[in-house]
Amino acid sequence: MKPSMLAKLDQLTERLQELNDLLMQEDATANMDNYRKMTREHAELGPLVTLYNTYKQANDDAVAAQDMLSDPEMKDFALDEIADAKARIAQFEIDLQKMLLPKDPNDERNIFLEIRAGTGGDESALFAGDLLRMYTRFAERNRWQVEMVSESPSEIGGYKEVIVRLVGFGAYSRLKFESGGHRVQRVPQTETQGRIHTSACTVAVMPEADEVEDVNINPADLRIDTYRASGAGGQHINKTDSAVRITHIPTGIVVECQDDRSQHKNKASALKVLAARIKDVQLREQQSQEAATRKSLIGSGDRSERIRTYNFPQGRMTDHRINLTLYKLDFIMDGDLEELTNALVAEHQAELLAALGDES
Numbered sequence: 182m183k184p185s186m187l188a189k190l191d192q193l194t195e196r197l198q199e200l201n202d203l204l205m206q207e208d209a210t211a212n213m214d215n216y217r218k219m220t221r222e223h224a225e226l227g228p229l230v231t232l233y234n235t236y237k238q239a240n241d242d243a244v245a246a247q248d249m250l251s252d253p254e255m256k257d258f259a260l261d262e263i264a265d266a267k268a269r270i271a272q273f274e275i276d277l278q279k280m281l282l283p284k285d286p287n288d289e290r291n292i293f294l295e296i297r298a299g300t301g302g303d304e305s306a307l308f309a310g311d312l313l314r315m316y317t318r319f320a321e322r323n324r325w326q327v328e329m330v331s332e333s334p335s336e337i338g339g340y341k342e343v344i345v346r347l348v349g350f351g352a353y354s355r356l357k358f359e360s361g362g363h364r365v366q367r368v369p370q371t372e373t374q375g376r377i378h379t380s381a382c383t384v385a386v387m388p389e390a391d392e393v394e395d396v397n398i399n400p401a402d403l404r405i406d407t408y409r410a411s412g413a414g415g416q417h418i419n420k421t422d423s424a425v426r427i428t429h430i431p432t433g434i435v436v437e438c439q440d441d442r443s444q445h446k447n448k449a450s451a452l453k454v455l456a457a458r459i460k461d462v463q464l465r466e467q468q469s470q471e472a473a474t475r476k477s478l479i480g481s482g483d484r485s486e487r488i489r490t491y492n493f494p495q496g497r498m499t500d501h502r503i504n505l506t507l508y509k510l511d512f513i514m515d516g517d518l519e520e521l522t523n524a525l526v527a528e529h530q531a532e533l534l535a536a537l538g539d540e541s
Contacts, residue, residue: 182274186281190233197226229280236273242266282533287388287464288354293330293457294386295344299362301380303337304369308491309382310339311514312363316356317345318516325349330450331438344454346389353388358502358525360386361486367493377494381487388464390456398456404428405448410439427451434458503528 200223203209210216246262249255296312298305320327326348333341347356364381372378390396410424424439425447436458438451490499491510498513498521499506505524507513513521 182277186278189281190229190277193226194230194233197223197230200226229277232273232277232280236270236277239266239269239273243270278534279530282530285354285357287357289351290353290388291346291348292352292356292386292388293344293346293454294356294359295342295384296340297342297383297385298335298340299381299383301365301378303335303339304365304378305380305382306335306339306341307337307370308339308363308365308380309341309343310335311365312382312384313340313343313345315514315516315518316347316359319356319518320347320349320352320516322516322519323349323352323355325352329440330454331436331440346453353386354526355522356386357388358522358529359384359488361488364487364490365493366490385461387457387461389453390460396456396459398429398452398459402430404430407444423447425451427455429455429459432459432462434462500525 200219204216204219204223209219243263243266246259246266249259249262252259294316296309296316298309301308317327328346328348330344330346332343335341362381362383364379366377366379368375369378369380404427406426406428407422408424408426409422423442423444424437425444426435426437427448428435434455436451436455438447438454441447441450488500488502490501491514492499493510495508496510497506497508498510500521503524505521507520509517
């Protein structure tokens with residue numbers, strides 16, 4: 182392991198001891214906000230320092246076994262001990278490097294998932310509905326809550342555009358690599374000649390923003406319009422001006438919400454989506470800068486970038502960023518995304534490890 186990483190691990194070990202001392206003081210809980218910060222930091226550092234101590238013990242075991250090589254009766258035993266210690270050290274180094282990787286501050290957040298039909302007309306809208314079901318089923322497998330925020334249904338089914346809120350710890354960390362263009366190849370329901378068509382949807386995954394801390398929205402920059410909701414919803418929803426459209430004048434971002442009978446609730450939902458979209462713009466600008474200097478799995482933030490193809494006749498899904506092809510399309514469309522998301526996370530970690538190695 183590089184000396185710079187060892188030095189950092191020594192510093193974190195000292196910091197953990199410092200936190201132990203601070204938390205043991207009688208007045209530790211006098212400032213509860215500070216106490217919570219310290220306990221959170223202690224909980225994060227504890228497993229890392231424990232692993233580092235195990236790593237150092239493995240190194241000590243290797244040195245001790247090395248000293249036994251000069252004894253003919255202990256030589257075979259010593260060689261086995263050295264081989265075992267080296268194997269453990271190699272794995273500990275990988276695990277420690279992963280734990281030292283910079284954490285994405287948004288990983289634990291809830292998300293807004295936005296799916297828009299693109300090229301392909303009605304077939305694209307139907308595929309948008311299929312994608313929504315896929316992500317909804319994945320959310321259910323993870324016991325996340327799914328809330329409909331806004332929807333624009335297509336005449337024959339599916340959606341021209343739909344936004345849902347997924348509420349669950351770590352939702353962003355699991356789905357943040359889904360943003361981009363999703364292409365489908367299949368025979369549409371409306372196709373009489375049995376020809377395969379290609380259409381596409383765009384997906385945007387936005388971490389839910391804390392409107393106060395994360396995004397500074399000046400009320401003077403907002404234009405808020407109310408209007409009568411259209412579509413299904415019964416007499417009440419169509420007879421009152423409950424729908425809300427909010428325009429953020431500096432960025433031109435427009436958010437509409439009409440899914441609730443209450444104008445107040447629609448406005449609150451629209452403001453949350455607006456904050457997430459503004460935060461998303463900021464993240465994409467940052468990703469674009471990073472992509473200019475190094476390859477990034479998240480990409481440049483360009484939503485039109487094709488990331489995946491779903492080929493129904495061949496029953497396969499291909500993620501073009503990591504060259505992964507899985508022949509289990511029926512399971513994937515039913516929300517079985519674990520293998521895919523794990524592969525994307527692993528690739529992202531490999532990128533970060535490579536960048537960490539270049540900096541060290």
